Amino acid sequence: MRSRLFDAAGVACVLALLYLERHLAPVPILVIGTAMALCLLLRRAYPVPVAAAVYGLAVVQVAVRPAVRMVDVCVLIAMYSVVKYHRRLLWGIVAGGGAAAGVLIAALVEWRSDTGSFWTVFSVVGAVTATVWASAYSVRTRRLYIASLEEERDQLARLMAADERAAIARELHDVIAHSLSVMIVQADGAAYVVQTSPAEARQALDTIAATGRAALTDMRRVLAVLRGPSAVVEERRRPRLADLAESGLALRIEGSAGELGAAEELTVFRIVQESMTNTLRHAGAGASLLVRLERSDGTLAITATDDGPGSVAGAEGHGLIGMRERVAMHGGTFAAGPVDGGGWQVRATIPVSG
The missing domain is CATH 3.30.565.10 (Histidine kinase-like ATPase, C-terminal domain)
Incomplete structure (x- = not known):
């Protein structure tokens, strides 16, 4: 949402520049400039098509009335968007080449119209264009670096989750294997003495029941890890050797x-x-x-x-x-x-x- 508002504000600024030139530009130039500005609304989602459209409109504008205007800043914005947002840097280099060609065209136009020196316009506009491209590349590099850090963090989180699942599996093995072994031994003993010593058989059955209840408690404590911190707090019993x-x-x-x-x-x-x-x-x-x-x-x-x-x-x-x-x-x-x-x-x- 914030990025959309930023794009809208940028387009509004370009339209304001166009409004300042309304007395110097004919209606076709105003229409072309407005179209160039509106194209920038889609520059994040479709940077290459937007750059192609803006570049093409800029050429049409020069063909209609050979002059460099403030609205041509749209070319720099479109180039910046390609370098920053497109996943392949090759398109950013192509966009930079197109902007460099635009710099040459602007210098020739100003030179032929006797409103400026070729080398002055070429050097100034070229320096601005190169600075914008370098700034976009720097931002792109930082964004990719941050994305790689986030991916590494997510990978570490997945590895930690796998280690935690392995620890839970070992914990469950400890609980179940020990408890079942005790219950089996006690059940065998109860079956052996049930006729000759009912009291010992009853004691063995009580031990089986107590072991089963303790095993269930321990399993709930272990599985509580999978349910979140609140469940862990509820099952806080720590096993001790006396158990x-x-x-x-x-x-x-x-x-x-x-x-x-x-x-x-x-x-x-x-x-x-x-x-x-x-x-x-x-x-x-x-x-x-x-x-x-x-x-x-x-x-x-x-x-x-x-x-x-x-x-x-x-x-x-x-x-x-x-x-x-x-x-x-x-x-x-x-x-x-x-x-x-x-x-x-x-x-x-x-x-x-x-």
Whole structure:
């Protein structure tokens, strides 16, 4: 809207110049000048056709009455529009060449009419034309540079969105895989003791229900990221190691992580949770997991060791890859593998604040 008003104001100024010459110009010149000015209203959308029309009308004007008039400034405006707005610079060069030819025509007309020196008119009008072309080229270059910056910004935003989706996928894997593993183990245990020990079976069913509810809460928290900031605020619950106590696995935690930031605490939680998931899946019934937390000199070391057979099927699956990426995000180290004498161990260190 603002550009249209600007174009209309420019056309009004050209028409005002034409009005000042009304006593010196015959009616055909006034009509041609008005047509040249009105063509400029379309200069942004159709720069090349407008330039062609203005150039052609300028030639007709000189043919009707050989003289250079103030309304001929339309030629410079049309040339400026081609250089600035057309996506191909070649057309800007062609428009500049046409304007240069107009400079030569103007100098010849003024020279033959004895109203000015050829070289004076040629140099002055030529300098003005060259300045307008250079100004248009400078504006065009800056506009393209800004457009490239905006495109780069949009590309970075798309890459960040892709990283965020990958993080959400890992988060969902952590939540679903761990919770389902716990529920399956508890369901198998309940089916085994349902006849001989109904109380233990009921306790296993309660654990299944609690795990399912916790999993749904965690999934809502993760998916809230996709719904915007307001939804994230509503689902603010931060997972803690104490939440893993009711998993049905013999879990023992030694040491303390101390005060951690939200991202650091979530990383520690997911490392321990994924270690528990691997133990439940691959260590066999009755396996236990020992987690040691050691904090010193701004570094937290997490060691999770189970007493299973010492193998994890699909060792480079989403679980270990997710843990490795989480640790790498903090600039820490990660390793996982079997230990001597049986068992599987996960070792991670992350820098912590404080």
